[in-house]
Amino acid sequence: MKNREAVIEKMKSITGPDWVLTELEQTLGYLYDETEPLLRPQADETCLVVKPGTPEEIAAIMTYATESSVPVFPRGGGTGLCGAAIPTLPGIVLSLERLNKIVELDEDNLMITVEAGVTLEQLNAFLSKENDLFFPVHPGDEGAQVGGMAVENAGGVGAVKHGIMRNHIKGMEVVLPTGEVVMMGGKLLKNNMGYDLLHLMIGSEGTLGVVTKVILRLYPRLAYKGTLLISFETRQAAAKSVSQILKQGMVPLAMEYIDRSASQEAADHLGLTWPAEKGSVDLMLILEESTEDDLFDNTEKIVDICDANGAVDSLIAETGKEQKVILDIRSNVYTSFKEKAADAIDMAVPPAHFPAFLDELMQVVDQYGTQSPTVGHIGDGNIHNIILMVDGKLPDYFEEMRQAMYEVAIRFGGTVSAEHGTGRTRKAFMSLQFSPREIQIMQLVKRAFDPAMILNPGVFFDEPNGTENGLTGIH
Amino acid sequence: MKNREAVIEKMKSITGPDWVLTELEQTLGYLYDETEPLLRPQADETCLVVKPGTPEEIAAIMTYATESSVPVFPRGGGTGLCGAAIPTLPGIVLSLERLNKIVELDEDNLMITVEAGVTLEQLNAFLSKENDLFFPVHPGDEGAQVGGMAVENAGGVGAVKHGIMRNHIKGMEVVLPTGEVVMMGGKLLKNNMGYDLLHLMIGSEGTLGVVTKVILRLYPRLAYKGTLLISFETRQAAAKSVSQILKQGMVPLAMEYIDRSASQEAADHLGLTWPAEKGSVDLMLILEESTEDDLFDNTEKIVDICDANGAVDSLIAETGKEQKVILDIRSNVYTSFKEKAADAIDMAVPPAHFPAFLDELMQVVDQYGTQSPTVGHIGDGNIHNIILMVDGKLPDYFEEMRQAMYEVAIRFGGTVSAEHGTGRTRKAFMSLQFSPREIQIMQLVKRAFDPAMILNPGVFFDEPNGTENGLTGIH
Structure with missing residues (x-):
């Protein structure tokens, strides 16, 4: 490991010595994400963990990394499910955890600016305390950081009504692999200058730049929520009901399909009882409306549509407790099978x-x-x-x-x-999804941002072959 | 003009002789768009106009153009306002007008697939005849073609509620500058594989590929529309009202600001009378709701907010005729000043x-x-x-x-x-908006798609210098 000591010294000179972890017992918690253990790649256990405190420190790290061909692996909350945060070459794990400030709540523009390391839990806690606005994307694990959610283009259960991260990100501050700090987009609802690098960055999985700030759009909180659990004998009947509900212009906050075998396993796991018994599949619908009348009307219309499609049972969870049982079970399907x-x-x-x-x-x-x-x-x-x-x-x-x-x-x-x-x-x-020419274009796009190919190598494409293409790593 | 005859022969061999225009009297109508005459660049009058009938013919044209370094300028409805369709080098104007079919209306998925040359007028006429679904983007000129609207990321008055083209495009068939025909995206609401080339293509103004088909999301038509015209003494009072309306979770279809001098000029131009007299600025709001009650309730709430901010007059246009007068005047502001x-x-x-x-x-x-x-x-x-x-x-x-x-x-x-x-x-x-490194990245992105730099040169960046960089054109 030729240069490891030199890299450690350089990192300490940028962030101060307290923010550079070098021993495996300290770094181990930074080497994997939530990807299934049997599928995830092996992390390189020689990686350092560096915790910069500012975009300027990140810029200094990236400039050095590009000049010295040292791989950098950005890390958010580590809640990802595709191994995008697992460092597979000797290099630097760059943790965003210290960039954890809510920068500005702009109620007039219905936007909030946060640093990339703010967790979803922190964002939601701030918003529920401060005002009547909310942020609609919820990928399930509130330990996710906003920067990670942005570059993974996170979705979740609320996407049917509110869409995914892409729909709500208006601007991002990004440190480019070559060390420049740039602001893409802004508090703008329309912006047609040049190529849209902001939208290219969304979903780029930490390969094109290190996100340091995110401007998110917020929405007025709707006061009236209801949860429906509707049971069917066949998935065809359930799906047909969903299609008809959407065609009538009703858009529930969530429209979830659950196999009875999955819900029962999750209920057993939690020691709870899944409230539906008839049928073999369930639709769980969450409605969110601005008035109680709208909630009542839409619930009635939805139940009518489902009945017409042969629903065998429908349960309207009216109390907070009833709603919580259903949501808890649905949320734990993945955990119960983990x-x-x-x-x-x-x-x-x-x-x-x-x-x-x-x-x-x-x-x-x-x-x-x-x-x-x-x-x-x-x-x-x-x-x-x-x-x-x-x-x-x-x-x-x-x-x-x-x-x-x-x-x-x-x-x-x-x-x-x-x-x-x-x-x-x-x-x-x-x-399976892209032609060779599209994949080639993606590789050239990657190189346009990252000429030394040091940022998150191994995501989308295979890792470059060590020194053969100039990537010396830390040997 | 060294190779012009050879290019003409090649084009005729691809599309058939009827679809290649070579004389200025035929091509003149294809050389400019709606950009202000004093600002627009001079078109090259030696350009040919080619009208291919299929993506395969376009692929053959692009392959030839890349191999022979002949500039290609894609052209939609010619309604653009930034000169993106003006051919400024000797080359080929590629008109999409023959790709004018509605390919498929998919009511279950709430999507429609159209060829790029379908005009907004044609799309809207088809939808209003066929069903209860509508497409919400309306940039003002219904001669715009869907492909052009996609690559220009068109907006318009309905964007406050429904967003811009980017929000509604789910897939596009694109002929790359190197001749491959690819499908980006699809009838998908979530799609996280690779870099999002679809979103890079949106807003790329004909420089990265020739769009041949577009998959658009449709929405259930809301039955109840109303138009409000509310007058204020100051723009501050008007703007504050807009902010408060949005914060209360009401999202009108349109929220337009109009200087009284502009509305009066437009009314005079049309021989009509602008219905507001008091105050000096107006807000024109269009509401679109699913029930008459919602329309009534929201109208009342909006008028109350505006009154609290010092509105001096408010007019609720109830008849179709009253609504039409206001909309006609607003739509003609640009025309009246043209x-x-x-x-x-x-x-x-x-x-x-x-x-x-x-x-x-x-x-x-x-x-x-x-x-x-x-x-x-x-x-x-x-x-x-x-x-x-x-x-x-x-x-x-x-x-x-x-x-x-x-x-x-x-x-x-x-x-x-x-x-x-x-x-x-x-x-x-x-x-003014981008750092040198961002502009460099954009240039590299352009080159990733278009290695011979033949597609719509002169948009975003200056034209390459003729033969010096291998662009021989038609000399």
Whole structure:
């Protein structure tokens, strides 16, 4: 590890010695994210962890890294699910945790400016204390940092009504790999100068720049919330109801599809009882309206639509306690399967194709004589299904079955990743969705931002081959 | 013009001889767009016009153009306002007019697929005949083609509620400059694989690829519309009302600001009477709700907010005829000044800064002893003000005053172009908004898509210098 000491000294000179971690016992917590352990790549355990306090310090780190060909791996909350934050070469893990200030709440423009390391929990706590505005994106884990949510283009259950991160990010301060600090966008609702680098940065998974500040749009909080749980015998009936609800111009905050087997497993895990008994699949709908009348009217209309499509039961959770039971169980589906999940799949298809797609997907699963518990943001066409371990290991058929699943999605005009990202665990499937020329263009875009190819190497594309292309790393 | 005959023969071999125009009397109508005549660049009158009928023909043209270094200038409806469709080098004007089919209406997914040459008029006529869905973007001129609206990221009056083109484009078929036909995105609401080339293409003004198909999201038509015209003595009072309306969670379809001098000029031009007399500025608000009750309630709440901010008059246009008078006058502000307008400015600032920004802007105008009639999409912070001709010419102070105006916008965190685009007429101001490194990255992004630099040269950046960089053109 030729230069490690020199890199450590340089980092200490930039951030001060307290903010550079060099021993594995200190750095271990920074080497992985929430990606399934059987799938995630091996982290390089020689990586340092550096915790800069300002964009200027990050600029100094990036300038040095580009000049010295040292890989830099930006790290937010570590809640990602595609290995985009796992450092796979000797280098620097750059933690954004100290950039954790709410910079400005601008109530007149309905926008907030936060540093990249502010967590979703911190943002939501601030907003619920201060005013009547809220931020609608909720990817599930409130430990996520806003910068990470931005570069992963996070989604979540509220996307059917409010959309994903892309819809709410108006500006970002970014440190480029070559060390310049730039402001992309601003508090602007319309902006048509030049190429839109802001939108290129969103979803770029830490490969084009280090985000240091984010300007988010906020929305007036709607006062009246209700939760519906509606049961069906078939997923076709559930999906048809969703399509008809949306066509009538009603847009619930959330429209979730849940296999009964998944909800029961999650309920057992929590020691609770899933309140629906009839049927085999459920729709969980959360409504959010500005008046109690609207809430009542829309609930009635939705139940009527579902009844007309053969719903076998419907439950309107009126008390906070009833609502909490349903939400807790839904939120814990992933957790309850965590010990058994080889992979949690994240495909999306055109929303109305959801039932036909799921039918074909389950035919694939049946062929391998297994199960694949499924939940999904059905209003978005986004399905999460779990490939189960066998004896605590990847099953023999794992690669083959997963490939077959992805091919079904592509046939339906779908995508391998709807919201969890490409990162290091899904990059092998880029060629399923993109032509060689598109992938080449993406590589050239990467190089336009990052000529020394030092920022988050290994995401989207394979790592460069060490010194052969000038990437010396820390040897 | 060394190779012109050879290019003509090649084009005829691709599209058939009927679709290649070579004489100036035929091509003249394809050489300019709606950019102000005093500002637009001179078109090269040796350009051919080619009208391919399929993406495959376009692919053959692009392959040839890249191999032979012949500039290609894609052309939609020619309704643009930044000179992005004006061919400034000897080359090929590629008109999309024959790609004019509605490909598929997908009511279940609330999406429509259209060819790039479909006009907004054609799209709206199709939708109003066929069903209860509508497409919300309306940049003003229904001769605009959907492909052009996509690459210009068109906005318009409905953006405050429904957003701009970027919010509604889910997929695009694109012919790359190197000849490949690719599908970016799809009928997907979430899609996180790789860099988002679709969003890079949106707003790229015909420089990265030729759009041949667009997948647009549609929305249920809301049945109840109302128009309010509310008059104030000061723009501060008007702007404050807008901010408070939005904060209460009401989002009108349109929120327009109009100087009384502008509305009166437009009314005179049409031989109509502007219905407001008191005050000096007006807000025109269009509401669109799903029930008559909602329309009534929101109208009442909005009038109350405006009254509390000192509105001096409010008019609720209840009949179709009353609404039409107001909309016609507002729509004709630009037309009524067309003969007198040296430049129609298109800045945006953070919406709540609108009044302070406009105050400073008018101080600049006053310094030059002139007027600058102003309308604006006030809910978006997007202002259109007119720099008037003097004796039919650009005034002496034109460059200096315009530069000063733009600098005010930048000081308020604004942009030189909100929705009309950068094109050939605003590219000189890129450096006001972007650092040299950002402009360099944009140039490298351009080259990643278009290695021979043949597609719409002169937009965003200056034209390459002829043969010196391999661009031989048609000499």
